[in-house]
Every structure is written in structure tokens, then in C-alpha cells.
Amino acid sequence: MPAGSGRAKEPHHFCPDLYSPRYVHDRQRYETLFDCDDARSAKRVGEASVFYLYSEQAPTLIHEYSPDARIVAMLRNPVDMIHSLHSQRLFSGHEEIEDFAEALAAEPERARGERLPAHGHPVQALQYRRLGRYASFLQRYLDTFGPERVHVILFDDFTTDTPHSYRSLLQFLEVDPAHVPDFRVVNPNSRVRSTRLRNFLKFSRWSTPLKAAGRRIMSAEHRRALAARIQSANQVVAPRPAMHTDLRRSLIEEFAPHNRQLEALLGRDLGTWLPSW
Numbered sequence: 122m123p124a125g126s127g128r129a130k131e132p133h134h135f136c137p138d139l140y141s142p143r144y145v146h147d148r149q150r151y152e153t154l155f156d157c158d159d160a161r162s163a164k165r166v167g168e169a170s171v172f173y174l175y176s177e178q179a180p181t182l183i184h185e186y187s188p189d190a191r192i193v194a195m196l197r198n199p200v201d202m203i204h205s206l207h208s209q210r211l212f213s214g215h216e217e218i219e220d221f222a223e224a225l226a227a228e229p230e231r232a233r234g235e236r237l238p239a240h241g242h243p244v245q246a247l248q249y250r251r252l253g254r255y256a257s258f259l260q261r262y263l264d265t266f267g268p269e270r271v272h273v274i275l276f277d278d279f280t281t282d283t284p285h286s287y288r289s290l291l292q293f294l295e296v297d298p299a300h301v302p303d304f305r306v307v308n309p310n311s312r313v314r315s316t317r318l319r320n321f322l323k324f325s326r327w328s329t330p331l332k333a334a335g336r337r338i339m340s341a342e343h344r345r346a347l348a349a350r351i352q353s354a355n356q357v358v359a360p361r362p363a364m365h366t367d368l369r370r371s372l373i374e375e376f377a378p379h380n381r382q383l384e385a386l387l388g389r390d391l392g393t394w395l396p397s398w
Contacts, residue, residue, distance in 0.1 A: 130168065131171060132144060133145065135183045136176035175245065194272070199379070200253070200376060202253060204364055373396050
């Protein structure tokens, strides 16, 4: 099971090289995330910090903390992944360049510390192309934990046969393979109705005292419910703008050498991620 219900799903505790003020840096606070009855009685507990994959330090730090940890990585066609990531970061307020092609073109400037959004942590996540080069990142975990403790799910397989992918994961974790959750789409592409409202509640100097006041007068459950209602009212589900055909072809060709390395690493055919022309 993940960290206690309603708690930090992606604390990113073990990647100090990818800094964000929103991450859980304190060890005691991190361990408190798992201080609940469900976690104490569960066979497996875990969390879902996606940027652990890209951290140079995370494999070693995780292994030092829990040598028997099991690592799960879901990999999506990198062209689609970085397009989706750009859209998600726009929604969350961690990206300010709305056009995807322009954001890609800005990568060299951003690497020099220029054109950075006000709330763009971790700044490494603005180097979209680099994030799609999975093989070298995955190799670090295979070297640190061994292939028997690293489970890779391809997003293509997950969407084609979700129950089968889920059962394979349960078998890897050595938990009840008969458990069947509700397979609903819970994170469709969205955009905010008001960036001003989002930024006021999330980033302004008033957000901290507002949250502190909320903790004094409301239970954690009611605070989460209120936050969910506000976010729902300030978002609309909408398809992300289509990627230009020429840009997509260019990115497929650019990622091809890295995807072939990943093919060799996984022993899997990734032909649908490679150029077909």
C-alpha cells in the first residue's frame, strides 16, 4: 500500500540532488507518512516519487535505507511522456511556456539558469528531452538492486491489458494476486480555469498562514475534502494540444538510439516507439 491515505504520495525524500521546497526532506517527517494502522499491518508499503528514476543519488540512498526494497518503474513512449509532462507542469504551475515546441527550444537557456519559471522546481524537470532517455537511469537501479528487485511496466502493456499488468505487479511484490481494484481513469489531462487562484492558494505568501489556520479549525479529512473541491472547481478536463507531425517525427528519431538501448536492457521489442519510415 502507498503512504497513509491522503498523505504525501510523492515525497521525493531520497533525491536531494533534485531539489524542490515541496519535497519531504526531513527523515522523521518522511517516516511519519507511514505511521498509520494500515501501513503498520501491511505486508508492503511504498510511495510513488516519480523523479527517483532521474536522480543520481536516489538508488544508493534508497538501498542504504532499505536494501530489500523493490523498485517499480512504469515507462511510456518518451515522446508522449514529455508531451504529457509539459502539460502536467503547466497545470501545476511549474511551467510557464505554454507551447510545447517552445519549451523544448528553451532547454539550452534553462540549463544556463535562464527563462526559468518562478515555481519550476525541480529545475531538472524542465530538461524534457533528457528525461526521456530511460536506459541510463534504469541501469543505475539494476546495478544497485539487481534485476530481481526491479520491475518495469510498459505503459503500452498497462493500457492494453491493465488487469494482467496489475497481476504481474502483485506477483512481483509477493502480495495477494487475486486483489482487483477499481480501474478508473483518475488523472485525465486538465487545465486550470484561473492561474491566479491556483498561484494564490499554492504559491503566494498567504498560502502558508491559510493552511495553518485550516489545521487549527478543521480535521485533516475535512481539509483534504475542501482542497479537492477547490481544485475540482478550478480545473477543466480538456485534451492537450496536438503535437505537430514534424516535431513528433523529429523526437522519435532523436530518442531512437536511447530506445534501442532500452530494448536491449529489457529484452523487449519497442518497435512502436521507433521510426517506421
